[in-house]
Amino acid sequence: EPEVTQTPSHQVTQMGQEVILRCVPISNHLYFYWYRQILGQKVEFLVSFYNNEISEKSEIFDDQFSVERPDGSNFTLKIRSTKLEDSAMYFCASSAGGQETQYFGPGTRLLVL
């Protein structure tokens, strides 16, 4: 069964460093998303992406964040200058249609020291 994959599974970085989280969505999906989950809290929407541009972003997704689809298979989330409060699980998701089921990847656990 097709699935969303994410790399790395864990990332530890120093405050102020740039990180890039990578996702490979399900191959025939057209809509892509990033969510994050701070430890012990609910899953929060960051951004949605369709047709090579951001469709919607939340208040969390400030200028330090960016997304890109550099080729036909990868979808990346970049945090330009990480802060301690960026420590969280970051989930990528994809769906075939905008209102269709979103399939989540296993997540990248980011720890900012």
Next chain:
Amino acid sequence: GQQLNQSPQSMFIQEGEDVSMNCTSSSIFNTWLWYKQEPGEGPVLLIALYKAGELTSNGRLTAQFGITRKDSFLNISASIPSDVGIYFCARLNRGSTLGRLYFGRGTQLTVWP
């Protein structure tokens, strides 16, 4: 209006018992979703509900879309140890054609053998 109130926050039950959890909101929605998250994994869709009053089953799981369109419940019958995890309700943003999901805070389920 986008907040989902999910209860209970946690449940500790004996194997074989039935479980019930619910989600409410002050706004009406078109779609209710129930996800399960196991440790170290991303959320996995269990059941999707699209119509008020809809009752849908997936094995031992049953979920209903409340007729007021402001609530939903999830029941698990005859629980087993592998039911352990966090169960999230979620809804799609009605104001967007793209699937921004809003999640509840989750119900942590523990099943004792």
